[in-house]
Amino acid sequence: MPHRTILHNRVALLLAAAIAAAALTLPFLGFAPNRLLSGRPVALWAALEGAALEGAADWLVLLPGAVVLAVPFLRPGRLVSVAYVAAGVLFAVGLVWLAGEQAARLAANAAPAARTSFGAGFWVMEAAALLAAMDGVRRLGLASAWRIAVGAVAAGLIGVMLASGRLDQLSILKEYANQRDVFAAAVVRHAVLVAAALVPTLLVGVPLGVLAQRVPRVRRAVFPVLNVVQTVPSIALFGLLLAPLSVLANALPGLGIAGVGPVPAVIALTFYSLLPIVRNTVEGLDGVPSAVREAARGMGMTKRQIFLKVEVPLALPVFLSGLRITLVQAVGLAAVAALIGAGGLGAIMFQGLFANALDLVLLGAVPVIVLAVAVDAALKLAVSIIGRRAA
Numbered sequence: 001m002p003h004r005t006i007l008h009n010r011v012a013l014l015l016a017a018a019i020a021a022a023a024l025t026l027p028f029l030g031f032a033p034n035r036l037l038s039g040r041p042v043a044l045w046a047a048l049e050g051a052a053l054e055g056a057a058d059w060l061v062l063l064p065g066a067v068v069l070a071v072p073f074l075r076p077g078r079l080v081s082v083a084y085v086a087a088g089v090l091f092a093v094g095l096v097w098l099a100g101e102q103a104a105r106l107a108a109n110a111a112p113a114a115r116t117s118f119g120a121g122f123w124v125m126e127a128a129a130l131l132a133a134m135d136g137v138r139r140l141g142l143a144s145a146w147r148i149a150v151g152a153v154a155a156g157l158i159g160v161m162l163a164s165g166r167l168d169q170l171s172i173l174k175e176y177a178n179q180r181d182v183f184a185a186a187v188v189r190h191a192v193l194v195a196a197a198l199v200p201t202l203l204v205g206v207p208l209g210v211l212a213q214r215v216p217r218v219r220r221a222v223f224p225v226l227n228v229v230q231t232v233p234s235i236a237l238f239g240l241l242l243a244p245l246s247v248l249a250n251a252l253p254g255l256g257i258a259g260v261g262p263v264p265a266v267i268a269l270t271f272y273s274l275l276p277i278v279r280n281t282v283e284g285l286d287g288v289p290s291a292v293r294e295a296a297r298g299m300g301m302t303k304r305q306i307f308l309k310v311e312v313p314l315a316l317p318v319f320l321s322g323l324r325i326t327l328v329q330a331v332g333l334a335a336v337a338a339l340i341g342a343g344g345l346g347a348i349m350f351q352g353l354f355a356n357a358l359d360l361v362l363l364g365a366v367p368v369i370v371l372a373v374a375v376d377a378a379l380k381l382a383v384s385i386i387g388r389r390a391a
Contacts, residue, residue, distance in 0.1 A: 011135050012072040012084075018128045019068060026121030029099060031106050034113040035171065035357045041119060047102040058101060061094035065125075068132050081139045085150060088133030093157045095126050100161060103169035115171035117359050130154065144384045148377045171359040172366070179348065179363060187367060190344035193262060193334045194327065197269035201326060205274045206319075209281025219282065226275040234333050237268045238340045265337035272333060273326040280322025284315025317383045324379035331372045335364070 023044050032039025048059050067087035074080050103116035133154070137147050167173050176183060212219040229237075241264040288311050296306045338346030345364040352360030 015128045022121040022124035027119035028121045030117045064090035084136035092129035100167035107169040117171040196266045201273040205277030209278040213282045213285040265342035276322040276325040284318030327375045
């Protein structure tokens with residue numbers, strides 16, 4: 001029977017086509033005289049040509065990219081998949097390095113206010129390269145821990161470049177230099193908002209999920225309400241909380257509650273977070289085989305012991321999946337809460353929007369994405385480890 005070739009893998013073909021199209025048609029960077037002007041596009045080939053004139057070997061960045069483009073046409077195998085992973089990571093890191101080098105070259109002959117920003121081509125190629133690496137890990141059949149390790153290697157190599165100052169001339173790093181103290185406080189505030197919403201979510205959601213699993217009438221009443229809450233747009237929910245909290249603040253000024261600020265943000269995030277926690281708690285407990293419960297009763301366990309020693313461990317992977325959804329959702333929604341004065345990374349994003357400064361928007365948006373991805377990866381790993389131990 002003939003071997004199937006990776007040519008029939010639509011994912012690999014799509015990623016290769018995206019890289020090729022972005023390299024040929026989209027700007028790799030944008031160079032502007034200041035943060036408010038759009039400036040001129042800089043193609044990937046123009047960046048490489050500028051490097052060649054200075055004798056730099058920046059074209060070496062294209063070698064792992066060529067491997068990613070060639071993989072769809074190679075016979076599949078373990079060695080090819082390993083090369084696919086390595087090439088995807090090196091290409092993603094190399095694109096960042098090339099952008100930093102080109103930004104430094106452009107800054108050498110420009111005014112201090114000049115800015116070099118990532119272009120659409122960079123973002124498409126960067127995303128495609130990282131997805132190619134993840135696709136290679138999947139084709140190798142490796143566990144979730146390996147996917148996290150691959151991502152950590154890419155992040156670590158980019159972190160080394162950041163620490164060395166090789167990326168300092170990029171516009172987003174210039175924005176960071178101007179917002180250093182504000183940025184650190186925003187990250188802490190963002191994490192505090194998510195954590196503050198998680199505590200009441202667990203205190204209310206887990207017991208409510210257990211009760212809904214035990215009492216069908218509670219289940220029929222709870223889920224329609226929580227589903228309606230999920231359909232309400234976040235900004236609308238923040239607005240709905242303004243009036244009652246303002247009234248409460250006037251009636252009880254000593255509580256420190258206000259219609260704007262972190263309190264309505266935490267309340268809204270809690271409302272949004274309840275559904276995944278309650279639903280996965282119910283589904284996790286429903287998934288415990290009745291034969292296991294009967295065996296536990298036959299061993300003389302009490303209801304409390306059955307719940308804590310049998311049902312909870314078996315339901316834990318499903319519950320953690322709900323917690324993963326809750327945290328990722330909360331990390332994103334906490335950015336929107338900046339509109340009501342809650343602070344966090346969303347405040348930097350909206351400041352950039354109001355000032356028409358795209359890289360300031362990215363300074364707030366990129367850490368939100370990184371936090372969400374990190375939380376998602378960590379809880380996926382936890383679910384995988386618990387699932388293997390249970391098996």
